[in-house]
Amino acid sequence: MTVAVPALVTPQAPRRLLSFDSTWLLWIAIIAVLLFLVVSPFVYLVITSFTAERTGEFTFANYAAAYGRARYIDALVNSLKLGAAAAALAGLFAVPLAWAVARTDMPGRGLTRMLVLATFITPPYTGAVAWILLAGPNAGWLNRFYVLLTGAEAGPLNIYSFPGLALVIALYSFPYIFIFTTAALELVSSEMEDAANILGAGAWRTMRRVTLPLALPAILGGLIICFLEAIALFGSPAMIAIPARFNVVTTQLFQFFGNPVRVEVAAAYAMPLLGVTILLILIQRLMTRRKGFVALTGKGGERRPIQLGPWRWAMFGYAMFVAALAVFLPYLFLIQAAFAKAWGRGFGLENLSLRNFHFVLFEHGTAAKSVINSFLYAGVSATAVVILTLGVAYIVTRRLVPFGGVLGFLCIAPFVIPGIVLAIGFYAAYAPPPLALYGTALILILAFTTRFLPIGYVNASAALRSLNPEMEEAVRVLGGSRLTALRRVVAPLLKRSLLGAWLLIFIPATRELSAAIFLYGPNTKVASVMIFDMSEEGNFEYLSALALILQVLTLPLLWIGQKALGKDFMLRRDAT
Amino acid sequence: MKRLACLAIIAALAFAPAARADMKALEEAAKKEGELTWYIAHYTSEGAEELGAEFTKLYGVKVNVVRTTAQVAYQRLLQDLKNNQTICDVFSSTDVGHFVRLSAEGRFEKYVPENASKILPAFRNFDPAGFYHTTSAGLVVITYNTAKVKAEDAPKKWQDLLDIKWKGKVSTGHPGFSGYVGTWVLTMKNLYGWSYFDKLEKNKPQIGRSINDTVTALNAGERQVAAGADGSTLFSAARGNPLAVSYPSDGSVLIIAPSAIMKGSKRPAAAKLFMEYLNSVEAAKINAKHFAVPLRPEVPAPAGARPLSEVKTIRPTVAEISKGIPEVIEQWRDTFGN
Numbered sequence: 001m002t003v004a005v006p007a008l009v010t011p012q013a014p015r016r017l018l019s020f021d022s023t024w025l026l027w028i029a030i031i032a033v034l035l036f037l038v039v040s041p042f043v044y045l046v047i048t049s050f051t052a053e054r055t056g057e058f059t060f061a062n063y064a065a066a067y068g069r070a071r072y073i074d075a076l077v078n079s080l081k082l083g084a085a086a087a088a089l090a091g092l093f094a095v096p097l098a099w100a101v102a103r104t105d106m107p108g109r110g111l112t113r114m115l116v117l118a119t120f121i122t123p124p125y126t127g128a129v130a131w132i133l134l135a136g137p138n139a140g141w142l143n144r145f146y147v148l149l150t151g152a153e154a155g156p157l158n159i160y161s162f163p164g165l166a167l168v169i170a171l172y173s174f175p176y177i178f179i180f181t182t183a184a185l186e187l188v189s190s191e192m193e194d195a196a197n198i199l200g201a202g203a204w205r206t207m208r209r210v211t212l213p214l215a216l217p218a219i220l221g222g223l224i225i226c227f228l229e230a231i232a233l234f235g236s237p238a239m240i241a242i243p244a245r246f247n248v249v250t251t252q253l254f255q256f257f258g259n260p261v262r263v264e265v266a267a268a269y270a271m272p273l274l275g276v277t278i279l280l281i282l283i284q285r286l287m288t289r290r291k292g293f294v295a296l297t298g299k300g301g302e303r304r305p306i307q308l309g310p311w312r313w314a315m316f317g318y319a320m321f322v323a324a325l326a327v328f329l330p331y332l333f334l335i336q337a338a339f340a341k342a343w344g345r346g347f348g349l350e351n352l353s354l355r356n357f358h359f360v361l362f363e364h365g366t367a368a369k370s371v372i373n374s375f376l377y378a379g380v381s382a383t384a385v386v387i388l389t390l391g392v393a394y395i396v397t398r399r400l401v402p403f404g405g406v407l408g409f410l411c412i413a414p415f416v417i418p419g420i421v422l423a424i425g426f427y428a429a430y431a432p433p434p435l436a437l438y439g440t441a442l443i444l445i446l447a448f449t450t451r452f453l454p455i456g457y458v459n460a461s462a463a464l465r466s467l468n469p470e471m472e473e474a475v476r477v478l479g480g481s482r483l484t485a486l487r488r489v490v491a492p493l494l495k496r497s498l499l500g501a502w503l504l505i506f507i508p509a510t511r512e513l514s515a516a517i518f519l520y521g522p523n524t525k526v527a528s529v530m531i532f533d534m535s536e537e538g539n540f541e542y543l544s545a546l547a548l549i550l551q552v553l554t555l556p557l558l559w560i561g562q563k564a565l566g567k568d569f570m571l572r573r574d575a576t
Numbered sequence: 577m578k579r580l581a582c583l584a585i586i587a588a589l590a591f592a593p594a595a596r597a598d599m600k601a602l603e604e605a606a607k608k609e610g611e612l613t614w615y616i617a618h619y620t621s622e623g624a625e626e627l628g629a630e631f632t633k634l635y636g637v638k639v640n641v642v643r644t645t646a647q648v649a650y651q652r653l654l655q656d657l658k659n660n661q662t663i664c665d666v667f668s669s670t671d672v673g674h675f676v677r678l679s680a681e682g683r684f685e686k687y688v689p690e691n692a693s694k695i696l697p698a699f700r701n702f703d704p705a706g707f708y709h710t711t712s713a714g715l716v717v718i719t720y721n722t723a724k725v726k727a728e729d730a731p732k733k734w735q736d737l738l739d740i741k742w743k744g745k746v747s748t749g750h751p752g753f754s755g756y757v758g759t760w761v762l763t764m765k766n767l768y769g770w771s772y773f774d775k776l777e778k779n780k781p782q783i784g785r786s787i788n789d790t791v792t793a794l795n796a797g798e799r800q801v802a803a804g805a806d807g808s809t810l811f812s813a814a815r816g817n818p819l820a821v822s823y824p825s826d827g828s829v830l831i832i833a834p835s836a837i838m839k840g841s842k843r844p845a846a847a848k849l850f851m852e853y854l855n856s857v858e859a860a861k862i863n864a865k866h867f868a869v870p871l872r873p874e875v876p877a878p879a880g881a882r883p884l885s886e887v888k889t890i891r892p893t894v895a896e897i898s899k900g901i902p903e904v905i906e907q908w909r910d911t912f913g914n
Contacts, residue, residue, distance in 0.1 A: 071909065137744070137782075139796035160782065242750065243782050245913035258651050258752070259902070261658055342817055344796035364625055365641040431659050438659035522613055522642045522652070522663050536645055536753065536785040537621060538792030 026483075027401045030392055034410040037450040041425030042417065045274075048428040049267035065262070066269035075247035076272060079231045082166055082248055086230035087223045089170035093322045094177035095212075095219055096315070101178075102185035103211065105305040106315045110567075115323040117570055120175040121554060122330070123511040125235030125531060126547040127172045130330030132239065133337055133540060135159035139344055141333055160244040168236050171326045173229045177222030179571050184218030185211065190304045203306055217287040224284040228277055232418035234514040235528070239535050249273055250420050250514065257518060263428055270421045278416045337544035356545040367546060370530035371553070377441060377526060378509035381448035382502045388449075389456035390464075390498065394486060397464045398472075411457035414450050422451055423515035431519075439521025447515045452505040459504065463497035464490070496564050503561045504570065507554060599690070599852070603635055605845030611638035612665040612846040615653060617646035617755055618712040618833050620788050620808050623866040630862055631853050637846050645786045646671045646755030647905075653838075657683065665847040668711060668835040668854075670755025673898035675708045675834050684708060685837040687848050691855035695871040698884075699832060708836035711854040713869040715887065716760040716787070716829035719804035721794045723818040730822045731801055734764060738775040746779050747799035749787035751905050756787040756805055756831050758901040762892050763829045765904055773911050783912060794819055805831075810867040810881050823882060827890030 052059040067073060100106040101113060134142050135157040143155020158164055188211055196206040212219075234250040241251055249269070256266035308315060337343035338356055345351045360367045392411050396404040414422065426447045431438035437446070467490065475485040491498065513528035520529050527550050534543045561569050616624045621643045628639035644652070646669045656663050669675065678684060684707040692709045693700065699710035718737070720730045731737055737746055749757035764772045782799050784790065790802035791809055795817045806821050806828070813819040835854055837847040853859055860872035867878050877883040892900060 071914075136796065136798050139798040242914060243784060245783060247914040251914065255752070257655070259647060259654060261651065261654050341815075342795050359622070363629070364621070365628055365639065431655075433660065436659065436661075439656070439661055439663055521661075522615070522640060525642075533644055533648075534621065536648070536789065538784055538786070538789035539621065540792065540796075542621075 024401070026391065027395060027407075030388070030395070030407060033388065034392075034407065037446060037453070038410050038413055041422065041429045041450070042413075044429035045267050045270065045421065045425035048264050049271060051264055053262070053264050062262075062264040062268035065265045066256075071247065072252060072269070075249055075252040078162075078246055079249040079273075080276075082162070082169070082237075083227040083231040085163070085166035086169040086173065087226040089166055090174035090177055090226045091219065091223055093170060093326075094174040094222065095181055097319055097322060098178045098181035099185060099207065099211070099215075100308075100315045100319060102182040103188070103207075103303075103306050104308050104312065104315065106308060106312045106319065108316055108319065112319045112323070113568060113571065115319075115327050116175050116178050117558075117568070119172060119323075119326040120570060121507060121558065122172055122327070122551070123235070123513070123528065123547075124169065124172045124233055125239060125513060125528065125535075126334070126511075126551070127326070127330055128168050128236040128239045129531075129535065129540060129543050129547060130334045131159050131164070131168045131171075133333045133343060133544075134329055135164060142329075160240060162244065162246065165237060165240045165244065166230075168240065169230045169233060170226070172236075173226045174322075174326075175571070176225045176229065177219060180218040180222035180225070181215055183572070184215040186303070188214045188303070193306070203308070207306070220287055221284045224280045228280060228418070231273060231276065232420055232514060234420055234517055235532060238532065253420060253424070254517070263424065266424050267428060270424055273418050274416075274421050277418055277421075281416045334544045334548060337540050338548050340541055343540055343544075356541045357549070360542055360545045360549065364542075366525055367530055367534075367542075370525045371527045371546075371549060373441070373524060374510045374527040374550070375553070377445050377448060377524075378506050378512075380445050381452060381509050382506040384445070384449045385452050385456035385505050386460070386498050386502050389453060389460040389501075390491070390494075391486070393457060393460035393464050394490065397461055398469060400482070408457065408461070411453045413454075415454040419451055419512065419514040420518070423447060423518035426450075426515075427518055439524065441524045443519050444516060444524055444526070447519055448509050448512060451512070451515060452509060455504050456501050459497060459501035460494075463494045463501075467493060500561065500565045500569055503557055507557060507570075510554065511550065599849075602845055602849050602852070606635060606637050606843070606849040609637070609843035609846040611640060612841075612843045612850055613640040613642060613663055614666045614668065614850065615642050615644075615649045615664045616668045617644060617649045617670045618668050618714075618835075619643070619863075619866060619868065620811070623807075623811075623862070623868070626866070627854075627859060627862050630858060631850060634853070634858065635849060637849070639850070645749075645753035646674070646758070647753050650674045653678075662838055662840040662842060664838050665841045665843050666835055666850050666854075667838055668833065670712075670831055670833040671758055671897070671901055672832065672834065672894050673901050674755075675703070675836060676894060676898040678836070679703065679705070679707045683839055685839045685841060685844065685847070687837050687851060689848070689851045689855050691852050695855050696873055699871055702832060702834055708834040709851065709855065710832050710871065711835040711851075711859075712833040712863065713871065713884075714756070714831050714833070715806040715823075715869075715884075715889065716756055716763075716803055716831065717806045717809075718801060718822040718824050719790060719794060719806075719809040720801045720820060720822065721797060721799075721818055722820045724797065724800045727820065727822075730820070731824070732822060733824045733826045734803075735768065735772070735826075737801065737803065738772070738779065740779070742801055743779045745800040746776070746781040747790045747793040747802040747804075748776075748781050748783055749789055749803075750783050750785050751901065751908050753785040754787045755833070755901075756829075757803070758904065759831055759892065759897060760787075760803055760829045761904045761908060762897060762900040763827075763890055765900070765907075766892060766896070767826065767890075770907060770911075773908065777911050791817075791819070806881060807867040807869075810878070811865075814867070814880065823887050825888070827888050830884075830889035830891040832891070 049062055050058055052061060097112060101109045134140050137158040140157060143157050146155040193206050193210055196210045237248045237251050241248055253266050253269060256262045256269060336347060340351050341353045389411055392407045395401055396408045426443060430443055437443035471489050472485040475489055511528050516526050516529050520526060531543055531546055624641050624643040628641040631639050649669055653664055653667060686707050688706045689709060699713060702710045718731045751758035751761045782793055787805045788808045790804040791812050793799040794802055809819050809821055837851060841847045855871060857872050857874050860870035860875040864870040864875050864878045867881050869884055
């Protein structure tokens with residue numbers, strides 16, 4: 001990474017400002033777009049929460065309504081507890097795995113990484129469906145096996161419970177901690193561990209007293225992200241918490257959109273979620289910034305894998321255990337259900353059928369279309385984000401305008417807005433006239449674009465910083481405009497990073513649920529919403545078929561990404 | 577009953593020529609409009625999709641089937657209305673209260689289908705003002721898994737579900753989603769007071785969303801007895817799943833589910849034609865196949881289902897439903913936690 005840019009550019013900047021350049025127009029245009037995408041929904045959200053529904057007058061009544069019932073407060077508390085439980089569990093899954101993969105000679109490290117990736121690209125609601133099949137209190141497969149083996153009356157597991165929900169969320173969010181932790185551990189120098197060894201500490205003690213503390217800020221950062229993921233999630237709670245008979249913030253928000261539609265109350269109720277997220281992201285930033293020092297001091301050192309001896313097989317066993325919970329078992333039974341006449345009837349040939357796929361693809365009026373919608377909207381959003389953030393990152397890193405930092409900040413800001421809160425903001429701002437985007441594809445695309453701006457921006461600015469500005473200067477000297485330089489030199493050079501960013505946005509956007517659930521219309525239903533609707537009737541056979549179709553369609557994209565960018569392109573630290 | 581049916585057929589034949597000319601014009605106009613959007617809570621997804629596909633086959637008009645539970649369909653519709661959008665052309669809910677409210681707000685286009693006079697007399701003229709019309713009927717009954725529960729052990733009346741022996745074995749839908757469940761909850765409350773649900777809560781029922789979720793819960797062996805819909809349960813049983821229905825002695829809850837055309841519909845002809853279709857013999861046949869009550873006397877009740885005339889039915893009045901369901905949803909959430 002070259003950091004020599006500022007010195008080169010600063011003296012020339014003022015001169016360029018005087019000559020009227022199209023960049024100014026571009027700057028204004030980008031500011032306008034960002035205001036539209038980021039600031040306005042946010043402002044509308046806050047205003048709406050203080051607005052009386054019919055009269056439009058200023059009021060605190062929405063807050064009174066939102067917090068006026070014990071049930072609503074319970075939901076808030078439940079969310080916080082759920083976040084803490086899920087994050088703690090995810091830590092238990094992720095940290096040992098990350099340490100083993102990054103620092104030891106555990107066998108199957110590549111395999112483990114691959115399985116973490118498989119977990120990462122499994123939408124949480126797909127995981128939830130699979131776990132209903134696995135751990136339904138009476139019919140779940142794990143319980144049935146338990147009964148078969150022990151002859152007990154009933155199995156011990158109940159997915160329809162608070163611990164059940166926490167487990168499902170943890171299983172599909174632990175990759176965040178894994179990514180952060182491996183990134184940090186890979187920077188810890190072996191010399192520090194050697195020092196501990198020389199002073200008489202064994203491998204475990206060294207890990208506990210030296211390695212882990214060095215990685216602690218990264219681990220905590222990952223835990224925070226998991227916590228935030230858990231409290232902002234809609235799909236898994238809706239599928240599990242309703243039968244388990246408790247509410248969380250997101251399912252309660254969905255109820256406020258019920259009968260009667262109370263957007264104002266929902267906006268007021270969304271505020272704690274927003275507040276907690278902003279606060280924790282700030283803390284996380286502070287912590288991971290400190291980690292930067294550690295990483296730098298360790299950078300020159302040599303890194304050797306720690307020899308675990310026979311323990312390496314125990315470690316491998318644990319990795320495979322986690323993988324079994326997150327990948328092997330869920331997919332086995334998803335596939336079984338997708339190809340079954342009735343999932344409860346088991347694996348026999350007489351239960352095998354393609355009917356579910358046929359129904360979902362050909363008989364169901366909107367299911368196939370919902371998959372196309374998902375890919376279409378995700379594609380448009382990802383493209384828009386990549387172009388927009390490339391422009392912003394270019395302006396900011398090349399310091400083409402004063403206050404460029406504001407642009408960068410606006411691109412990063414949506415990171416602190418949970419998807420479900422963002423959706424309510426978009427709904428409040430753009431669903432009604434004058435824009436009247438309600439039920440249109442555009443409102444979904446705009447919301448997705450906003451939601452994924454941070455990923456795009458982080459990638460684009462990292463990529464641009466690695467590019468020497470001299471090449472663009474050459475274009476300028478030869479009479480080309482900034483845009484020419486951007487189009488003809490910068491974009492082609494950054495082709496691979498931009499493709500990477502595109503995929504990093506596209507893949508999660510195809511399965512986004514918590515924003516889509518508030519913004520879709522009957523003709524703009526996306527696959528995630530379709531899956532959610534199907535879960536109403538408990539049609540797990542159809543659900544599994546549709547969820548598998550979605551996963552299979554993602555595989556070629558993953559393959560392209562790995563070909564172009566390396567096997568772990570989705571699991572790299574700068575990718576999140 | 578039979579005589580009435582004969583009369584209905586004769587009447588239909590007598591008016592046929594004039595009606596047929598009108599229908600031809602309607603079909604032409606509908607074909608030009610090309611499609612319509614149908615918010616539908618009456619049937620299972622499969623039943624709804626099949627009805628939509630048959631309509632497309634008959635008239636070449638595409639049906640965008642939006643199948644959800646009644647309260648979700650209503651929520652969707654209210655959002656549409658709030659944003660001045662007319663996306664839904666025909667609205668079919670299982671919560672009669674929706675029709676009372678929407679009709680009072682002038683949200684419906686008045687249309688009395690020709691075919692509305694040809695359905696079983698008991699279901700005719702549901703809305704005297706003619707804005708909404710019965711398009712489906714079904715029962716909430718006690719359902720059970722025959723592999724786990726013998727017929728003689730199955731609950732015989734609603735209060736049997738409160739027996740401690742069903743603890744952890746009962747399944748229901750959620751009144752905050754399903755119109756069938758909402759109507760059932762209200763009926764139970766009218767019969768036995770809210771204490772019925774305080775007691776049911778002690779049996780820790782598994783609460784899904786749609787009433788059809790009980791079918792899955794029973795099939796999977798997740799639960800053994802349920803307050804389910806006769807149609808979706810018997811349809812699944814006919815496919816070989818271990819399910820049966822017990823008609824409670826204190827009364828099966830009769831659900832009369834209407835449909836209406838939304839005011840401002842951009843495809844008025846297709847919507848009208850679709851309303852005709854929902855009361856047609858073709859639709860009744862598909863209904864019978866899915867074990868819903870065939871509304872047309874020409875179509876016999878499906879084999880295995882008890883004809884409606886032989887079932888003791890109970891139902892709250894329209895006024896009670898309209899006022900009562902929103903109340904019981906809140907009570908339910910307080911009792912069951914969400």
